[in-house]
Amino acid sequence: MNNQAIKVALLGAGNVGSQVARMLLQDAETLAQRIGAPVELIGIAVRDTSAKRHFEVDASLYTTDADALIDAADVVIELTGGIEPARTRILRALTGGKSVVSGNKALLAKHGMELQAAAKKTGAQLSYEAAVAGAIPIIRPLRDSLAGDNVTRVLGIMNGTTNYILDQMDTTGAQFEDALAEAQRLGYAEADPTADVEGHDAASKAAIVASLAFHSEFTIDDVHIEGITSVTADDVEAAVADGFVIKLLAVCERDGDGVNIRVNPTLVPRKHPLASVHDAFNAVFVQADNAGELMFYGPGAGGAPTASAVLGDFVSIARRMVLGGPGIPESSHASLQATAMKDVVSRYSVGLEVEDKIGVLANITRIFAEHSVSIQTIRQNHLSGDEENSISSIRIVTHRATDADLTKCMAVVDALDTVREITSVIRVEGE
Amino acid sequence: MNNQAIKVALLGAGNVGSQVARMLLQDAETLAQRIGAPVELIGIAVRDTSAKRHFEVDASLYTTDADALIDAADVVIELTGGIEPARTRILRALTGGKSVVSGNKALLAKHGMELQAAAKKTGAQLSYEAAVAGAIPIIRPLRDSLAGDNVTRVLGIMNGTTNYILDQMDTTGAQFEDALAEAQRLGYAEADPTADVEGHDAASKAAIVASLAFHSEFTIDDVHIEGITSVTADDVEAAVADGFVIKLLAVCERDGDGVNIRVNPTLVPRKHPLASVHDAFNAVFVQADNAGELMFYGPGAGGAPTASAVLGDFVSIARRMVLGGPGIPESSHASLQATAMKDVVSRYSVGLEVEDKIGVLANITRIFAEHSVSIQTIRQNHLSGDEENSISSIRIVTHRATDADLTKCMAVVDALDTVREITSVIRVEGE
Structure with missing residues (x-):
């Protein structure tokens, strides 16, 4: 000694x-x-x-x-x-x-x-x-353990506050505001919850993780950020009906010569390991060419x-x-760039409120097709009104499409007289 | 460069x-x-x-x-x-x-x-x-990430073959022999499956993990080893009824001044993160004084x-x-010893086949009490026979007791005329 x-x-x-x-x-x-x-x-x-x-x-x-x-x-x-x-x-x-x-x-x-x-x-x-x-070891595994492999994607539940809120909404059917109030009462959320619920905290972590995973230099400015304030009990209910759970995911994904880095509410299949991360726990799911699928789970704060x-x-x-001897510095040899959000490809769950008239659904599906957004499932539920003035909710889950195509498609759908409101657009990951 | x-x-x-x-x-x-x-x-x-x-x-x-x-x-x-x-x-x-x-x-x-x-x-x-x-990073997290913490327990599913077999038994109700044959057909188990199903492969890993987790020198000779060949479809069914799933766990546990290291079939509560590790996947669950509970999950072989x-x-x-500079050698400063199996404390699920006569259950519960083995639940099911000659199965889940007390208790129970057979004794962990 x-x-x-x-x-x-x-x-x-x-x-x-x-x-x-x-x-x-x-x-x-x-x-x-x-x-x-x-x-x-x-x-x-x-x-x-x-x-x-x-x-x-x-x-x-x-x-x-x-x-x-x-x-x-x-x-x-x-x-x-x-x-x-x-x-x-x-x-x-x-x-x-x-x-x-x-x-x-x-x-x-x-x-x-x-x-x-x-x-x-x-x-x-x-x-x-x-x-x-x-406490979850994730920096070291990315820096060292996977240093001989090629990471292709990281999906992380990296903010305990929002996971607690979404888990409450999922298990009790609560609205966002009520789940947030409960999280504040229990000390999981701060009096000003902005940094957590707007996704900024998770976005910082996403930038750090993406830099390590892809041997490049990313900052928080490279991260597309959507928080969970607009997630409603209806969204959660629709997710349950389709076999999903809503999580705030940090997604860092190799995409050709770029990396797409974003934090957004995401539909995750119930069977995915990330779906069973409850309360304020964190988990990071890593996919690599050779290692396959790894997950790291534990308390994300405290x-x-x-x-x-x-x-x-x-x-x-x-x-x-x-x-003796120097420390091992980080390698950023790959120098990959963040991809523009418009080029990011994923699946989507789209919620609409429409007038329940003949041809409405046909019209909507035609618009999706015209924008190269292929539909996987459609569910329609009667919401209110009599035969004359009936209102329905429609939930569409799509196949993979670019953000640009989906955005254009939504603009055209939104302009339809028969469409009252686009109630939500949430990405689907983990399949 | x-x-x-x-x-x-x-x-x-x-x-x-x-x-x-x-x-x-x-x-x-x-x-x-x-x-x-x-x-x-x-x-x-x-x-x-x-x-x-x-x-x-x-x-x-x-x-x-x-x-x-x-x-x-x-x-x-x-x-x-x-x-x-x-x-x-x-x-x-x-x-x-x-x-x-x-x-x-x-x-x-x-x-x-x-x-x-x-x-x-x-x-x-x-x-x-x-x-x-x-591919699961576990050596490095134990060696480095948790080097400033005190690990108290490691529970690991460290053998994919046996996890596949037990998962099949759990999901399909298959007997061990049939699940093994299926695993062999799919290439998950070798023609001679001894090293896997008898627990030797997991025991090697347990010795390595215990040495790192507790900064001491352990070998496979310090590991108590029980395989899964005696686990029956009845055991699995009883586990399901009690809210458990049977896993072959490597358990490395700080125990006073010693460490108890063993590989044995274990009842794990359905809600425990290890319970949802399916197929041939591996997972290592680590408890530490400060970090709390961590889990590392992924493909354990290939x-x-x-x-x-x-x-x-x-x-x-x-x-x-x-x-330049030397590598960092392992630290084994703690020099802890492996504890004798007789002193190891855990919970147990005990299966008995008994003659269904008045006083049988009273007799058995008295013997458990006399040996300081406290009972948590008892479930009795009629198996066969008429009123004169009725046979029942009894499943007892105990509170924590030493291996020595449980073993003595089982010997006395086994000697009872009314007890046909002790069908299984399986430890319970993860609560």
Whole structure:
């Protein structure tokens, strides 16, 4: 065992930071044995040193001078979130040759390449398993385990809040608003749920995952984002009737020479492994040329699970420090581009409210055919009204079509006098 | 990019070896980009150079002189299986400072520590993701991702053949013999299915997984092994009635200062994630103090999936070679011991065939109580006979009890005149 302690600076003492501090202190002996050197938490940078924390540590560890703390450390663990000052601080650490563990998905999805470049320059490591799907190992499997394979598609339930809401809607028939309120009451959703329900949180993770899976440089700006606020109880009911469940999926898909990256509500067949991911759990389903279909499942958030991922990264970095030699930088040799949304091909479930007159269905199916959107199933239900003034709902599930064709088709259908409303258009994946 | 090629020696050209050769040759350009240096397959050691292979390569690559091939290589990929000559050849490579990728579970479960020690001495790496659960990343998550956490339990479906057989029995009600025959017809089971159905294959994997999960040195001799040959259609039917499915699980469980490692048929609640692992798929369910519950799912065998795991290991080793610095050896600092089977605590489902006389059930429940085996549920079904000579089946599901108590209890029950037969004793896990 080395006698020289590895000095750790912790930036942030929130839900995850507190758990990391607890593990570093409580498991110090075990960590030292696994690493081959003692570990010393030299300080915790916070905005307010007097604030109440989830886990109490010696008050002298707290400091507001993050820069001095970083400069005194061997390894920096950044758990503050947000773009600045996190970005500047991580760059300061990496430029100084100090390896960094970060759980900051927003920062990585926006400035990941800048941070990677800084790390590469000094041979420092930048690890971020905690940024995607909490405790579930997904960064390492993509970076290392599948490094000799060709990933073709990743489908991920990467946001626990929205999975909880959709699971509630699926199992209880609740409307979105009621399921959201319940999620807020239970602490699964924040008072301002925008980042979760509008898909931004999942989109950050999708950008990070797509970059690794396809050895290219993607940012959140490459991600097409649709949230779940427009998903209704009717959509869920129709999905159930057709043998599907609605999930908010992050989809990263190889598409010719490009990659299509999107977050959208998706119909998933009940038999697909992702369909049985309930509550606030996360799961990432990976398809690769040789490995076939893999799935990684677990808690996608929470202080202790996320801290577990942080500590895993830290131990790897510390072991490498003890042994010597640089970290292995990321490879982005493929330099693939994100494909335009209009070229993305998928299946769709389309909900319509129509006047129940002779020829309506024939008219609609003709328009679909004219736009090269092939129909797999149609279900029509009487909604209201008498024979004179009858209203029906129609649910159409299509075969594969481009986004552009489907969009044009919808515009023409929408213009029909007999069509009251296009109630929903949801993609279908996992078949 | 380095110009110096990394020279690879492949030992074995069977189902997996052929796929590895194919990937090394067909994906050479991509691999070179990911690694930062070209890769050269310098030869394939086989017993018979003229044999027909799954993937055709330049005949000049084949050689029967494995030692010369190893000596000329930078990295050795061993996919021959069996203890010797694989052990001697891997030791030759590691002693010569050449890193090794192996998928040889039997060898690793028996001589893993000797091989690790040889690797550590020269700073060479020994990687073996392919030895457990095919393409599913489980070695790396246990070694690295969970290195800062404390694993408490691993439950694994690690043998596809037996999962296929049990899944068939569960879904069709088939007897073991018929399901085995079907598995053999489809190529899921070998002509001699002993290694699979008797649990030996899963036991090798259990020893490897337990060593990593608990940072200790275990071999297959530490594993208690029960196969599935005695599982009957009646057992499956009773499991269904009680809300369970029968799986052959590898269980590695922290137990005080020890670890209990076993492979046995197990009742798993229908709602447990492992219950929905069908066909020949594998899955590994991991519980850790901080991460909570994780599951890894995918194809557990097959040429291409297993080759994907081999290539992942190879790329990691090659990247490290290009960058310099030694590999990270395994840590076995905890030095935990395997616990004796008699001390292992679990729940049990016990099947009895009894004479349906007054007082039989009272007698049996009294014996269970006297042996500290608490009963959770009892179900009694009339089997045959008239009122005078009636035979019933009894299925008892217990609360947690030690193996020793349960065994003693069963001996006393077995001695009762009214008990015709103890038809089955199966453990219950996952609650």
